[in-house]
Amino acid sequence: MLDVGFAVRANGLGVRYRRGWALRDCSFELAPGTVTALVGANGAGKSTLLRLAAGLQRPTEGVVEVSGEVGFVAQEKPLYRAFTVAEMLRFGRSTNDSWDQEYAEQLVGEARLPADAKVGSLSGGHRARLALVLALARRPQVLLLDEPLSEMDPVARETTMRALMVAVAETGLTVVLSSHVLAELEGVCDHLLLLDQGSVRLEGDVEELVEGHRVVVAARGADFGDHEVVTTREGERQVTALLRLVGPPDLPDLPEASTPALNELVVAYLRAGEAA
Numbered sequence: 001m002l003d004v005g006f007a008v009r010a011n012g013l014g015v016r017y018r019r020g021w022a023l024r025d026c027s028f029e030l031a032p033g034t035v036t037a038l039v040g041a042n043g044a045g046k047s048t049l050l051r052l053a054a055g056l057q058r059p060t061e062g063v064v065e066v067s068g069e070v071g072f073v074a075q076e077k078p079l080y081r082a083f084t085v086a087e088m089l090r091f092g093r094s095t096n097d098s099w100d101q102e103y104a105e106q107l108v109g110e111a112r113l114p115a116d117a118k119v120g121s122l123s124g125g126h127r128a129r130l131a132l133v134l135a136l137a138r139r140p141q142v143l144l145l146d147e148p149l150s151e152m153d154p155v156a157r158e159t160t161m162r163a164l165m166v167a168v169a170e171t172g173l174t175v176v177l178s179s180h181v182l183a184e185l186e187g188v189c190d191h192l193l194l195l196d197q198g199s200v201r202l203e204g205d206v207e208e209l210v211e212g213h214r215v216v217v218a219a220r221g222a223d224f225g226d227h228e229v230v231t232t233r234e235g236e237r238q239v240t241a242l243l244r245l246v247g248p249p250d251l252p253d254l255p256e257a258s259t260p261a262l263n264e265l266v267v268a269y270l271r272a273g274e275a276a
């Protein structure tokens with residue numbers, strides 16, 4: 001792969017549909033080998049962003065660049081229903097120069113996909129796994145996944161995430177995956193891209209983002225100094241706030257301050273977006 005310093009890079013990216021902007025002024029850069037959680041409320045623009053990066057849709061303004069071969073698994077997982085699993089693999093092999101047959105067979109085995117089953121007869125979860133096998137076996141440099149786990153059972157989710165992590169560790173694969181199930185992304189994703197109504201609201205290294213925020217429990221009306229209040233939850237006497245630190249985490253008068261879990265951080269931003 002060319003060493004260009006980024007795997008995916010967007011600059012001023014925007015898409016307008018007839019009813020308005022689905023994505024507006026999005027700029028970010030994802031480094032090679034990172035695993036990015038793409039999160040946001042329904043309609044925030046996640047699928048649109050992934051389609052643009054996959055080159056399946058043109059932006060209205062701005063650019064998105066991907067370095068190297070890109071693999072994309074759409075939410076609706078288009079596969080040939082009349083083909084068997086084995087036929088899908090043969091098809092993949094004959095249409096992709098970079099196809100890795102041994103790897104494809106290993107992944108099919110791990111997913112326990114019966115080679116002679118017709119795609120149309122597979123469950124939603126098995127179809128999702130097959131779509132992912134086909135994308136991984138092409139050995140792309142960048143893999144874009146639109147809600148890859150949504151139809152899978154808990155064990156399938158775990159095996160799938162493990163297969164992705166192995167590919168990241170062994171080949172330096174870059175992954176961007178959208179999901180509403182935040183608990184599954186914790187410990188797996190090292191980068192976060194949070195969209196709010198078509199704009200990038202929060203983006204960066206997960207650890208740095210977590211370190212840059214505090215959950216505080218304080219008396220109502222407490223003064224949080226220069227720190228940005230992302231969201232608050234009012235109790236009878238106390239208020240729980242998520243703060244984005246501006247400057248050093250100088251919170252002398254507050255009884256409780258802890259770093260948020262990724263899950264907590266994302267939910268706070270999504271809630272703030274809804275309230276806005």
Ligand SMILES: Nc1ncnc2c1ncn2[C@@H]1O[C@H](COP(=O)(O)OP(=O)(O)OP(=O)(O)O)[C@@H](O)[C@H]1O
Binds near residue numbers: 018041043
């Ligand atoms: N082909 C289209 N024509 C018109 N509007 C569209 C089209 N595709 C998406 N949109 C609109 O663009 C916005 C973003 O949609 P998108 O599917 O990218 O969101 P999302 O974050 O993936 O949502 P979800 O979590 O529900 O999958 C929405 O307001 C949607 O209605």
